[in-house]
Amino acid sequence: MPNHRLNYESCTICNLAxxxxxxxxxxxxxxxxxxxxxxxxxxxxxxxxxxKNKFQSLYAIQKGALKTYQAESAGKELIRGxxxxxxxxxxxxxxxxxxxxSAVAIDDCVVxxxxxxxxxxxxxxxPELQKHLIxxxxxxxxxxxxxxxxxxxxxVAAFLLDLLxxxxxxxxxxxxILPMSRQDIGNYLGLTAETxxxxxxxxxxxxxxxxxxxxxxxxxxxxxxxxxxx
Amino acid sequence: MPNHRLNYESCTICNLAxxxxxxxxxxxxxxxxxxxxxxxxxxxxxxxxxxKNKFQSLYAIQKGALKTYQAESAGKELIRGxxxxxxxxxxxxxxxxxxxxSAVAIDDCVVxxxxxxxxxxxxxxxPELQKHLIxxxxxxxxxxxxxxxxxxxxxVAAFLLDLLxxxxxxxxxxxxILPMSRQDIGNYLGLTAETxxxxxxxxxxxxxxxxxxxxxxxxxxxxxxxxxxx
DNA sequence: CGCCGTATTGAGCGCTCTCAAGCTAGGTGG
DNA sequence: CCACCTAGCTTGAGAGCGCTCAATACGGCG
Numbered sequence: 001m002p003n004h005r006l007n008y009e010s011c012t013i014c015n016l017a018x019x020x021x022x023x024x025x026x027x028x029x030x031x032x033x034x035x036x037x038x039x040x041x042x043x044x045x046x047x048x049x050x051x052k053n054k055f056q057s058l059y060a061i062q063k064g065a066l067k068t069y070q071a072e073s074a075g076k077e078l079i080r081g082x083x084x085x086x087x088x089x090x091x092x093x094x095x096x097x098x099x100x101x102s103a104v105a106i107d108d109c110v111v112x113x114x115x116x117x118x119x120x121x122x123x124x125x126x127p128e129l130q131k132h133l134i135x136x137x138x139x140x141x142x143x144x145x146x147x148x149x150x151x152x153x154x155x156v157a158a159f160l161l162d163l164l165x166x167x168x169x170x171x172x173x174x175x176x177i178l179p180m181s182r183q184d185i186g187n188y189l190g191l192t193a194e195t196x197x198x199x200x201x202x203x204x205x206x207x208x209x210x211x212x213x214x215x216x217x218x219x220x221x222x223x224x225x226x227x228x229x230x
Numbered sequence: 231m232p233n234h235r236l237n238y239e240s241c242t243i244c245n246l247a248x249x250x251x252x253x254x255x256x257x258x259x260x261x262x263x264x265x266x267x268x269x270x271x272x273x274x275x276x277x278x279x280x281x282k283n284k285f286q287s288l289y290a291i292q293k294g295a296l297k298t299y300q301a302e303s304a305g306k307e308l309i310r311g312x313x314x315x316x317x318x319x320x321x322x323x324x325x326x327x328x329x330x331x332s333a334v335a336i337d338d339c340v341v342x343x344x345x346x347x348x349x350x351x352x353x354x355x356x357p358e359l360q361k362h363l364i365x366x367x368x369x370x371x372x373x374x375x376x377x378x379x380x381x382x383x384x385x386v387a388a389f390l391l392d393l394l395x396x397x398x399x400x401x402x403x404x405x406x407i408l409p410m411s412r413q414d415i416g417n418y419l420g421l422t423a424e425t426x427x428x429x430x431x432x433x434x435x436x437x438x439x440x441x442x443x444x445x446x447x448x449x450x451x452x453x454x455x456x457x458x459x460x
Numbered sequence: 461c462g463c464c465g466t467a468t469t470g471a472g473c474g475c476t477c478t479c480a481a482g483c484t485a486g487g488t489g490g
Numbered sequence: 491c492c493a494c495c496t497a498g499c500t501t502g503a504g505a506g507c508g509c510t511c512a513a514t515a516c517g518g519c520g
Contacts, residue, residue, distance in 0.1 A: 072460070078378055091367075091368055091371055092368060092371040092372055093368070094364055094365060094368035095365050095366075095368035095369040095371075095372060096372070100372060120360075120361060123357075123360060124357055127353075127354055127357060130350075130353060130360050131350060133364070134324055134363070134364075134367070135324060135325050136325075137321075137364070137367040137368070137371070138321055138322060138323070138324035138325035138367070139325040140371055141321055141322040141325075141367070141370055141371065142322050142325065142326070142330060145375050145377060145378075147375060147377030147378060147420065148308055148375075148377060148420065150420065150509090151475075151476095152475080152476070181497095181498070181499090182498075182499065182500095183498080183499095190377065190378065190380065191476080191477090192476075192477060192478085193498085193499080194476090194477080194478085194499090194500080194501085195475090195476060195477075197499060197500055197501085198476095198500080198501080200500095201500070201501085213484090213485085213498095213499085230302070380477090381507075381508090382507080382508065411465095411466070411467090412466075412467060412468090413466080413467095421508075421509090422508075422509060422510085423466090423467080424467090424468080424469085424508090424509080424510090425507090425508055425509075427467060427468055427469085428468080428469080428508090431467095431468070431469085443466095443467085443516090443517085
């Protein structure tokens, strides 16, 4: 059972907050110490759902990070997305009715389970929220795939810039921790782990970033943006 | 002003038909010869909307085909999607409120303009339709990018299979016309026009497809699926 | 017929992959 | 405390695929 502070802090940046936090619900949430929906904790590598599982719920991430992936032919996995605190995972399963990806924690996680039936019920009761949902889903359509870039350097540079935005949403710090492995990054960007590592090393050697294992500091923002643009 | 038959036929396969065709609206549509919304005709190469245009409407394609693209650095364009008869274009602009792609006709087209404000109004009046919309948008999230494939052959094979599905939805024919140029295919798949042409020629030489300019016939469906899987 | 846009085909280069060998940090047990 | 182990990361050398640049072929249309 998550404590009050945790819920309150994560709920304030949750993309679905307008659904939970309106009216009297916010007071309920903040007085009794748990959100409208049930929380779940996941340890690193633990699965939230698996391919072909029946779709029943969306999940809002209160803490931690997840990846979604599809199994590829040669035991490899094609990573379809990373999801961080405040973001929603599961939209893509609404249509097929079963999960088309698997989702596993890349960190210890706390997620908020939102049963889809109840969610639709809430939409019926509070139709002013449907515009918000449509907006959220439209937003999902724009999360660009980095595969559109042709060179490894472009992909990695654009990926780092995206991470900076999503991991430090309110802050203007230029430092963040890569929650995922080089292999995961490679599988997401359509590169091998070796190429990913080589590009990161080159960016470090060229003083564009500072790299210490999983800690990244952006030293030359303009150069990085320039590399991402091509 | 489009004629009765055109509207009726295209409306029956339109993904938004549940919005127009229910109740008395269907009779209105089929008696007076035009749909609930305004039709627009576009000639080949004509733009439906341009990058940064204010987002005002979704468009259902009654006839023809369009592509959406973003301008790239070196005068190249990155094609983000092709859209065919019965499909909806424009969802991705809902969130930003302005168009993030440009959309142009690759064929002579007829589209049905659906002003977004009126669309939301319809959703308010007929809330049973909102589940349908959410489903449609979820479906969009799953239209796989072919860039996830690593080799040119995989991408082209998967692209041909997708086109077969979308251009012959009800039919089991194995023949279709490529509405777009080799350059467009290449820009969509992250390849050059030369590589696209080479792969198509190789598939033809290996008797997997029959290729005559823009006409494609799939000769060995299993082999093609096998190539797409990798 | 001649023009022009599109498609095909060829030759050589460069980037990324493959395969392989160290390296580092963190954990375990003696 | 240290030796050892393991997973993840880094770095290197060679090969293959797709890109670049270029020439040629084809078709539609005035």
